[in-house]
Amino acid sequence: MIGIRPEPWTHDGHGVHALASRPQQPQGPALLLVHGFGASTDHWRYNIPVLSERHEVHALDLLGFGRSAKPSGLSYGGGLWRDQLVAYVRERIGRPTVLVGNSLGGFAALAAGAALGSEAAGVVLINAAGPFSDEQAEPKGWGAITKRTIGGALLRSPLLQRLLFENLRRPSTIRRTLNQVYIDRSNVDDELVEAIRRPSLDPGAFGVFRTVFDIPRGQPLDELFAELQAPLLLLWGIRDPWINAAGRRAAFQRHAPAATTEVVLDAGHCPHDEVPGQVNAALLDWLASLPAA
Numbered sequence: 001m002i003g004i005r006p007e008p009w010t011h012d013g014h015g016v017h018a019l020a021s022r023p024q025q026p027q028g029p030a031l032l033l034v035h036g037f038g039a040s041t042d043h044w045r046y047n048i049p050v051l052s053e054r055h056e057v058h059a060l061d062l063l064g065f066g067r068s069a070k071p072s073g074l075s076y077g078g079g080l081w082r083d084q085l086v087a088y089v090r091e092r093i094g095r096p097t098v099l100v101g102n103s104l105g106g107f108a109a110l111a112a113g114a115a116l117g118s119e120a121a122g123v124v125l126i127n128a129a130g131p132f133s134d135e136q137a138e139p140k141g142w143g144a145i146t147k148r149t150i151g152g153a154l155l156r157s158p159l160l161q162r163l164l165f166e167n168l169r170r171p172s173t174i175r176r177t178l179n180q181v182y183i184d185r186s187n188v189d190d191e192l193v194e195a196i197r198r199p200s201l202d203p204g205a206f207g208v209f210r211t212v213f214d215i216p217r218g219q220p221l222d223e224l225f226a227e228l229q230a231p232l233l234l235l236w237g238i239r240d241p242w243i244n245a246a247g248r249r250a251a252f253q254r255h256a257p258a259a260t261t262e263v264v265l266d267a268g269h270c271p272h273d274e275v276p277g278q279v280n281a282a283l284l285d286w287l288a289s290l291p292a293a
Contacts, residue, residue, distance in 0.1 A: 003052065014071055018088070028290065046272075082108055085111075097120060099116075107129050117229055124232075127235075127271070132220050187276075233283070249264075
C-alpha cells in the first residue's frame with residue numbers, strides 16, 4: 001500500500017506489526033484501525049489509502065494475529081487486546097484518536113475507547129462482536145447438560161481442535177467462508193485469501209486458535225457503552241449472516257448512547273472490505289462532524 005509505512009512496536013515485550021500513514025497536513029483526530037478475528041492490517045487495504053488523504057491513520061495486528069507475535073501463555077481475550085490498543089494510542093499516537101474496529105476488533109476498540117476516556121475522540125463499530133449482559137447467562141435444563149457434556153467435550157478435544165484448525169486454514173475453506181459473509185464477492189480474491197492463510201502458518205498460530213474455545217468474554221457491551229465518553233458511530237453490514245445484524249441492531253439501539261450515529265449498508269460481515277467506498281464516505285462524513293479537539 002503506497003504511502004503506508006510499517007512501524008514495528010512492542011507491547012509487554014511482544015512484537016506487534018503496525019502501519020502508519022500521515023498526510024502532510026492531517027485534519028481532525030488520528031485513526032486506529034482494528035481488524036477482526038483471523039484477519040490483520042491487510043483487511044484495511046481499501047480504507048487506509050483513502051482515509052489517510054486527510055487523517056493520520058494507524059493500523060495494527062492484535063497479538064495472536066497477522067504479523068504480530070503469537071506467544072504461548074498469554075491470556076488472549078478482550079482484556080489483553082484492550083490494553084494493547086490503549087498502550088498504542090498513548091505511546092505511539094499521543095493525541096485524541098478514533099478507534100475503528102470490525103467484528104472482534106470492534107469489541108476491542110469499544111473496550112479501549114471506554115478505558116481511554118477523553119483520550120478517545122470517537123469509536124466506530126463495524127458489525128461488532130461481543131456479548132451483552134443478558135447474553136452471558138448460563139443455559140439451563142437440557143441446554144446446560146448438553147454444553148457440559150457433548151459440546152464441552154468436543155470443544156476441549158485437542159485432536160478435534162487440530163483437525164478443525166487444519167481445515168479452516170485451507171485456501172478453499174477460507175474462500176468458501178468469505179463467500180458466505182460477503183454479499184458482493186468481487187473483493188474475495190487471492191490477495192485476501194492469502195492474507196488470512198499466511199498468519200495461520202506461523203509458529204504459535206494453533207495455540208492462539210485453541211484459546212478461541214476458552215477466550216474470556218470480557219466486559220459486556222452494555223457496560224462498556226455506559227462508560228464510553230466519546231462519540232459513537234455504528235456501521236452495519238445489514239446482511240451479515242454471522243452477527244445477525246437485525247437482532248444485534250435492536251440490542252445496540254437499546255444500550256448505545258443516545259447521540260449515537262448509525263449507518264446501514266447493504267453488505268455482509270466485513271463492509272469495510274466489501275463496499276469500502278461506502279464505508280470510507282460514511283466514516284469521513286462522520287469524522288467531519290466531530291467537534292474540534
